[in-house]
Amino acid sequence: MIPEVGHYALVLALALGLIQSVVPVAGARRRDAALMRLADSTALMQFVLVALSFLALTICYVTSDFSVATVFENSHSQMPLIYKITSVWGNHEGSMLLWVLILSLFGALVAAFGSNLPAALKAHVLAVQSWIACAFYLFILLTSNPFARLSEAPFEGRDLNPILQDPGLAIHPPLLYLGYVGFSIAFSFAIAALIEGRIDAAWARWVRPWTLAAWVFLTLGIAMGSYWAYYTLGWGGFWFWDPVENASLMPWLAGTALLHSAVVMEKRDALKIWTILLAILTFSLSLIGTFLVRSGVLTSVHAFATDPTRGVFILVILVLFIGGGLALFAWRASTLKQGGLFAPISREGALVFNNLFLTTACLTVFVGTLYPLALEAITGEKISVGAPFFNLTFGPLFVALMFVIPFGPLLTWKRGDLLGVAQRLMTAFAIGIAAIAIAFVGQGQSVFAPFGVGLALFVMLGALTDLVERTGLFRLPLATVRQRAAGMPRSVWGTAIAHFGVAVSMLGIICAGTWGTERIAVVKSTQTVSLSGYDLSFDGLVQRPGPNYNALVAKFTVRGGGVAVGTMEPSKRSFSARGMTTNEAALMSRGLGQLYLSIGDSNNDGSIAIRLYYKPMVLLIWIGAVVMMLGGALSLSDRRLRVGAPKPAAKSALAPAE
């Protein structure tokens, strides 16, 4: 009964979606307020229905109703409750349901909080949002029905893939989807603006909070996924340039660019057409990401099924929305009015530079991800494009971008004084150079790493310089500084913090990647292995049963400088339902670095193969991402973004300092 309710609710949502796709547009044509307002209620109701459908599926999982095919395929009665719930989206069908749940959530939020939007714009935005929703409802109902029943209910389920039975991966997809799908709002706004043929600074002010919110979630989702890969895949890497990872990185890069170009549009009424294009491209990349992950065209760490009907269906959605969006853009963009003027050396100029490099970096990731697929489709030749490719292409572009980050916020709008800014950054620059020298002398292995460390420090100090300059710290009396700091818009703090975070992540990546140490060995009981000043002695193997698995635990005592600092217990879990084992690495944080220990095969004589890493500063990678996210969230809480869209002229006269 419950699965049928869920199925039915989804069908109803589709019906409402079809109404919402047409009626508000007709309403906007005829200037009929009642017809346009209809979109509000349908958007809210769509969300309620999809939520109901999602709830129904969750109940099926929680109660282990194995008569439902997806529950049988992906759940097990012995699993802990938390994994019963997370396995709802731990498979293709359920994750698509989560996708539309979040899509309808964003639609409902626009309906609920967009009361200050012009009626026609809102009607168009909700209609476009509904076009996307309908496409995906159809996709689920026709090709991936999560509620399909089995004619005979099996007694026991086939268990969730053990790799996914992990708290990190439990919350990774919802966060990622909040980001991915959140960009749909920017897309809908862009299409609505093109339909209306009108766009102004206020448009950017409406779009920016949505983009920022999506970006915050996507940042966190990517960081989460990378941490999960780090501790679960057992070889200590945190980013593999795997197509599935790239699928989330590309919208992030484009979204970051969009975030910055929307600022220019909001403040200076410039870069309008580019911002619209970027909004379309960002969501297009989200769709491409969905296609890559969901259609099964990839072989990867996250590899999974090939099912052509689904692939072709998503491909059709892709072509419809990306092709349609770009065609509309080509047709209507010329009708949009030109924006303001600015000199190349100015805040706008710096943001253009940012956009140029972010989108180009995104393009290189795009090529590296899709070229192997295209090559195989055309010539049948199979290649793999891995880290070396991305280090050679993405790397230099990102380094150039990093170097310019500190200059951007210090430049003034319209026409900047590069020399003055350079002078103000002298301290940061000098410390960066000093760091390069120290790092270079301190170690002899790498030329690039000291340079990277210096660059990261330069960006961090540059972000602080911006704050110091604005508050007048060290120049003005403390009381004035406090007053200025309190009066500063939160978006300024947000910018500085987010830029600081990027550099923190970069520092972590460089240090862990360059100065990490590694040891692979076979150890017998009571034997000791040493690495980077730590001694690990092996205390033997024990069996430890879990709820739906059996763990083989290797016990190690860790000594640092002769003093016992703790124990590490890496393990291997065998899941009988799927005949699979997973590797649970043991992590021990020492300051910002980590010891990382995972085990391989055990031999008959009681010895065991181990992989031991010491990764200095590795935690900075994820701390940096959290700092970035906090910067974004702080920016989002800026009053300016919450209070509707005041007249642009009045506002820019009040706040020329930014």
Added chain:
Amino acid sequence: MTRKQRRLVLIGASLGVLAVAAALVLSALRDSIVFFNSPTDVAEKHISPGTRMRIGGLVKPGSVERGDNLHVLFAVTDGKTDIRVRYNGIVPDLFREGQGVVAEGKLESDRTLAADTVLAKHDERYMPREVVDALKKSGRWQEGQTQDVRGKPQ
């Protein structure tokens, strides 16, 4: 500067960055990509020693020899041809005789592969696609097996 000049500066800069990116991509594509081969391809294609490549197939039953210090020697087969693979390190959990495997490394002059990466399949139901293709090409693929490819993490 007039609007036109400014636009020219912008377009010039964009093209410059794009050209640099294109140059980077092209040079990286020449140097850092790795081709995938089946054991039969390796035998037939006259690939010069020292080339980095990936090979895929099944671990030949009875071929696995484990030496000291985690040295492993095994043969990858597609049913027609075998290629010996040397590897030093921990093999994946699901590395077993008769199972699918993908190895990446340098081809030595004696036609063995000195692998630095060995990937095995993820779970009982999943087989790396490259392995499936290699087996299909050599005609050792039984159609009934396609269902086994339907494992789908995430």
